[in-house]
Amino acid sequence: MQVFEQMLSSSPNRTGQDRGTLEDCIQACAECGLTCTSCADACLGERELESLRKCIRLNQDCADTCGVTGTILARQFDGDVDFIRALLESCARICAACGAECQKHAEHHEHCRICADSCRRCEEQCRAALRMLPASA
Amino acid sequence: MQVFEQMLSSSPNRTGQDRGTLEDCIQACAECGLTCTSCADACLGERELESLRKCIRLNQDCADTCGVTGTILARQFDGDVDFIRALLESCARICAACGAECQKHAEHHEHCRICADSCRRCEEQCRAALRMLPASA
Amino acid sequence: MQVFEQMLSSSPNRTGQDRGTLEDCIQACAECGLTCTSCADACLGERELESLRKCIRLNQDCADTCGVTGTILARQFDGDVDFIRALLESCARICAACGAECQKHAEHHEHCRICADSCRRCEEQCRAALRMLPASA
Amino acid sequence: MQVFEQMLSSSPNRTGQDRGTLEDCIQACAECGLTCTSCADACLGERELESLRKCIRLNQDCADTCGVTGTILARQFDGDVDFIRALLESCARICAACGAECQKHAEHHEHCRICADSCRRCEEQCRAALRMLPASA
Numbered sequence: 134m135q136v137f138e139q140m141l142s143s144s145p146n147r148t149g150q151d152r153g154t155l156e157d158c159i160q161a162c163a164e165c166g167l168t169c170t171s172c173a174d175a176c177l178g179e180r181e182l183e184s185l186r187k188c189i190r191l192n193q194d195c196a197d198t199c200g201v202t203g204t205i206l207a208r209q210f211d212g213d214v215d216f217i218r219a220l221l222e223s224c225a226r227i228c229a230a231c232g233a234e235c236q237k238h239a240e241h242h243e244h245c246r247i248c249a250d251s252c253r254r255c256e257e258q259c260r261a262a263l264r265m266l267p268a269s270a
Numbered sequence: 271m272q273v274f275e276q277m278l279s280s281s282p283n284r285t286g287q288d289r290g291t292l293e294d295c296i297q298a299c300a301e302c303g304l305t306c307t308s309c310a311d312a313c314l315g316e317r318e319l320e321s322l323r324k325c326i327r328l329n330q331d332c333a334d335t336c337g338v339t340g341t342i343l344a345r346q347f348d349g350d351v352d353f354i355r356a357l358l359e360s361c362a363r364i365c366a367a368c369g370a371e372c373q374k375h376a377e378h379h380e381h382c383r384i385c386a387d388s389c390r391r392c393e394e395q396c397r398a399a400l401r402m403l404p405a406s407a
Numbered sequence: 408m409q410v411f412e413q414m415l416s417s418s419p420n421r422t423g424q425d426r427g428t429l430e431d432c433i434q435a436c437a438e439c440g441l442t443c444t445s446c447a448d449a450c451l452g453e454r455e456l457e458s459l460r461k462c463i464r465l466n467q468d469c470a471d472t473c474g475v476t477g478t479i480l481a482r483q484f485d486g487d488v489d490f491i492r493a494l495l496e497s498c499a500r501i502c503a504a505c506g507a508e509c510q511k512h513a514e515h516h517e518h519c520r521i522c523a524d525s526c527r528r529c530e531e532q533c534r535a536a537l538r539m540l541p542a543s544a
Numbered sequence: 545m546q547v548f549e550q551m552l553s554s555s556p557n558r559t560g561q562d563r564g565t566l567e568d569c570i571q572a573c574a575e576c577g578l579t580c581t582s583c584a585d586a587c588l589g590e591r592e593l594e595s596l597r598k599c600i601r602l603n604q605d606c607a608d609t610c611g612v613t614g615t616i617l618a619r620q621f622d623g624d625v626d627f628i629r630a631l632l633e634s635c636a637r638i639c640a641a642c643g644a645e646c647q648k649h650a651e652h653h654e655h656c657r658i659c660a661d662s663c664r665r666c667e668e669q670c671r672a673a674l675r676m677l678p679a680s681a
Contacts, residue, residue, distance in 0.1 A: 134545075134575045136662055137582065143654035144586040163574050164545045167618050171548065173467075174619040175555040177460055186451055187348045193447075193467075194342050194349065198357065200611060201338045205331050207578050208585040211324045212331065213367040219360035220335065223353060230350040243554035251547055271408075271438045273525055274445065280517035281449040300437050301408045304481050308411065310604075311482040312418040314597055323588055330584075330604075337474060344441050345448040380417035388410055461622045468616050468623065472631065475612045479605050485598050486605065487641040490634060494609065497630035504624040 134160055137207075146209035151265045155206060158262040162203030162224065165255035169196035169231060172248035179242065188234050188245065195231035198224050199255060206262070215269045221259045228256035271297055274344075283346035288402045292343060295399040299340030299361065302392035306333035306368060309385035316379065325371050325382065332368035335361050336392060343399070355403055358396045365393035408434055411481075420483035425539045429480060432536040436477030436498065439529035443470035443505060446522035453516065462508050462519065469505035472498050473529060480536070489543045495533045502530035545571055548618075557620035562676045566617060569673040573614030573635065576666035580607035580642060583659035590653065599645050599656065606642035609635050610666060617673070629677055632670045639667035 138156055173192035176185040202224040205217065232252030239246035275293050310329035313322040339361040342354065369389030376383035412430055447466035450459040476498040479491065506526030513520035549567055584603035587596040613635040616628065643663030650657035 134571075134578070136575055136658060137578050140579050140582045140586075140655060140658050140662075143658060144582065144589065146586060146589040159578065160545075163578060164547055167545070167548050167570065167574060167614065168551050170615050170618045171551045171555065171620075174464070174621050175551075175557060177463060178555065178557040178621045182456055182460070186456070189451060189463075190345060190347050190349060190448070193345065194353065196615070197338045197341055198353075200615070201334045203578065204334055204581050204607070204611070207581045208327060208330065209582075210327050210585050210589045212327060213364060216331065216335075216360060216364040216367055219356065219363050223356035223360050226353040226356050227350065230353055244551060247547060247551050247554060251551075271434075271441070273438055273521060274441050277442050277445045277449075277518060277521050277525075280521060281445065281452065283448060283452040296441065297408075300441060301410055304408070304411050304433065304437060304477065305414050307478050307481045308414045308418065308483075311420060311484050311601070312414075314600060315418065315420040315484045319593055319597070323593070326588060326600075327585070333478070337478070340441065341444050341470070341474070344444045346445075347448050347452045381414060384410060384414050384417060388414075464619060464621050464623060467619065468627065471612045471615060472627075475608045478608060482601060482604065484601050486601060487638060490605065490609075490637040490641055493630065493634035493637050497627060497634050500630050501624060501627040504627055 134163070141209070144209055154261050154265045158258040159203045159206045161255040161258035162199040162206065165228065165251045166196050166199035166203065168248050168251040169193070169199065172235065172244050175242070175244040185238065188238060191227070191231040191234050192248070195227045195252065198227045202259070214267055218263060218266055218269070221263050221266075225256045225259040225263070228252040228259065232256065271300070278346070281346050283348075291398050291402045295395040296340045296343045298392040298395035299336040299343065302365060302388045303333050303336035303340065305385050305388040306330070306336065309372065309381050312379070312381040322375065325375060328364070328368040328371050329385070332364045332389065335364045339396070351404055355400060358400050358403075362393045362396040362400070365389040365396065369393065408437070415483070418483055420485075428535050428539045432532040433477045433480045435529040435532035436473040436480065439502060439525045440470050440473035440477065442522050442525040443467075443473065446509065446518050449516070449518040459512065462512060465501070465505040465508050466522070469501045469526065472501045476533070488541055492537060492540055492543070495537050495540075499530045499533040499537070502526040502533065506530065545574070552620070555620055565672050565676045569669040570614045570617045572666040572669035573610040573617065576639060576662045577607050577610035577614065579659050579662040580604070580610065583646065583655050586653070586655040596649065599649060602638070602642040602645050603659070606638045606663065609638045613670070625678055629674060632674050632677075636667045636670040636674070639663040639670065643667065
């Protein structure tokens with residue numbers, strides 16, 4: 134999403150974060166959100182649905198959380214740093230939990246393997262963004 | 271939302287949380303989410319828009335976070351406790367920040383006064399839900 | 408959510424719609440959104456999960472659509488009437504589809520019975536809101 | 545988001561739509577959703593905030609609607625075609641309205657120019673997806 138990079142550069146609002154790290158995190162959240170929605174949906178169509186209940190649950194939570202985290206990071210005007218830190222922590226945590234569950238099914242379901250990778254990347258980007266956050270007031 | 275209370279009672283999924291506390295928190299999140307959306311919108315129509323920039327920003331973040339927190343708490347099947355704890359922390363934090371900003375405008379704008387109250391109640395309910403969460407694995 | 412009613416009354420933004428109808432629709436959307444999230448989650452924990460695949464799918468779509476419809480209706484400042492009409496049509500449509508699917512399982516699952524009722528009420532409220540919308544420009 | 549393309553290909557759920565068109569629409573929705581969130585935020589930080597009220601309002605609606613449309617299109621299992629058609633219509637409509645408003649500010653604000661382009665692309669992708677939808681039952 135090159136367009137979105139241009140978008141952030143054209144904003145009058147400055148950010149305490151390194152812009153490249155921030156962009157990478159927003160894009161990882163957007164990708165992971167859609168990937169988790171798609172993995173939950175793919176699981177719903179699998180024959181061995183029984184064993185995928187927990188995967189669906191965590192995929193739904195991860196999709197919702199990545200979606201809202203990406204949206205909130207896309208706002209640069211005068212946010213609350215302590216909140217953004219807590220939100221990034223929660224996003225990293227659900228990415229870790231969802232990625233670990235997907236990994237268990239990675240040999241049987243290609244969509245779970247891809248989703249586990251996407252969760253890992255998103256967790257890493259959230260952790261990188263956390264390191265860039267300014268100290269709280 | 272009495273209907274939603276019946277809904278939770280009819281679920282096969284048990285929860286580690288006290289059901290009344292959980293319901294109260296979900297409903298506080300739903301109310302605070304809509305109230306913050308509405309306060310941001312009301313601010314957008316005020317003559318002294320300049321002074322309400324930060325209020326709009328925090329209202330947007332609070333609306334998004336309360337919405338997703340209520341949704342995730344409404345799921346009872348086999349969630350990740352550490353994630354839910356982190357999410358509730360982040361929701362309590364943005365409610366505190368948004369409520370404090372709205373309070374600054376409470377004398378001039380009735381919608382900010384109402385929103386500040388709604389944020390305080392939601393913060394309290396998130397804190398009550400946090401105390402009910404089972405210890406992490 | 409009495410608080411939310413006070414909120415709308417304190418907004419500087421006027422609406423072309425009858426306020427009571429608008430409030431009822433927003434609250435029906437909020438309730439139906441949570442009820443559908445909760446029904447999808449309850450289905451996920453049922454023994455006869457196989458027969459509930461489609462119910463879960465439609466519950467997810469209905470939850471997402473009701474959530475965003477309620478949020479957008481809570482904004483009163485200078486919206487686009489043709490868009491709001493199309494959004495209400497799409498919300499009424501998914502409520503009808505989801506309610507019909509839940510109704511098929513209403514005898515076996517109390518949560519599906521409650522959810523079918525909630526979908527019907529939300530569809531009705533969306534249709535009532537549609538009748539109140541000003542003619543498009 | 546190449547990852548997401550792989551994701552859709554690995555799903556057991558078949559779609560009535562041409563896969564390339566569907567992917568393009570999902571990605572246009574994801575991009576336009578973030579771009580509109582970012583444009584609303586950039587507007588909030590501009591000196592001439594007064595003239596950007598309507599732009600902020602429409603950006604918010606467009607961000608929410610694109611987000612939910614992308615999410616719902618990412619689900620392939622047994623959806624309701626009439627609903628998806630109505631949702632795509634509503635998404636195309638808000639993209640048109642938001643793009644037209646952003647275009648008015650395109651000479652003064654680069655973020656509005658970029659956002660107007662993103663809205664136009666998303667509207668086109670929604671219309672392309674509409675043409676690919678199977679006839680309703």
